[in-house]
Amino acid sequence: MLDKPIGGYFELELPPNGPGAYPGSLKFQSARAAFCALLQVGRPSRVWVPRYICDAMLSPLKVTGIDFSFYALEDDFSIDTNLQLGADEWLLYVNYFGACSYQQQRILQRFNPAQVVFDHAQAFFAPPLDCLATIYSPRKFFGLPDGGLMFTRLPLTQPSIVDEDSLQRSAHLLKRLAGTPESGYNEYQSAEATLEGVEPKGMSILTGRLFSSIDYALVKEKRNKNFQFLHNELADLNTLTFDIESIDGPLCYPMLPAAPVPHSDLAKQRIFVARYWPDVITRTAPDSRERLLTERLLPLCCDQRYEESDLLRMINAIKREL
Secondary structure, eight states: OOOOOOSSSOOOOOSOOOOOSSTTOEEESOHHHHHHHHHHHHOOSEEEEESSSOGGGTHHHHHHTOEEEEEOBOTTSOBOTTOOOOTTEEEEEEOGGGOOHHHHHHHHHHSOGGGEEEEETTOTTSOOOSSSEEEEOGGGTSSOSOOEEEEESSOOOOOSSBOOOTGGGOHHHHHHHHSOTTTTHHHHHHHHHHTTOOSOOBOOHHHHHHHTTOOHHHHHHHHHHHHHHHHHHHGGGOSOOOOGGGOOSOSEEEEOOSSOOOHHHHHTTTOOOOOSOGGGGGGSOTTSHHHHHHHHOEEEEOSTTOOHHHHHHHHHHHHHHO
């Protein structure tokens, strides 16, 4: 053990080191790496995954050689009523946008919880449930270079090898802080590419330190307030409905307008809206619910960076398109 250094140049100044969120969780370099670790130990015969999902969560299945099949979603994001699980099969379900807590409770009533894995990449503030595993991706909610968390019933241990690539994934975070999102976009894409490897490693020291400096209560409060503001202004134009009382710290405000709104038109106004997920088009029929979500859904930012004036600019831009 090296002695603590005294003197020399300063490190990045951060708030005091706190306990971080979800003490007791296993900490990995990414959510997909956490899923890979789960698969390596659990070795199910098959995993059922939604067609509406990012390909990143399919790569651990391919790497571990575990069979998987797709299931369809109903209009309310619940699972196809015809799906049945075999004795050695698992079910993976995504808490979409942090707005599907009710659907999760129904899943646990319908299926054996010991066969259910919940993907909370979009639901950081939804607590882990009594199931096989709950997996988180905190960088979807905060300015972190990487990181993934997992709670599980399986006898997993923290990886002994710690990820050391976080510094190389941080340039876009600093560029956006000091400049513009456009200036760091290439570095952002490069950072995302480095996370394609799914061999489990422990969360890096840098990410762990950043993770422990976040004011989680403040972030959740701001997200709830912004979600409610967007809903008040856009609900009449949104074909999706929500149980507002169950939403707590959502990823975004998911809007599905009756007519498409070109992402490119919004981008010209420096309103950058993600598309969830282009990969889905290759495995869905043109008239499917999943294809409609991929092509038309607008996951509108409601996060802690924005004030009502920012949201109003986005709202007005969308209303002009419609």
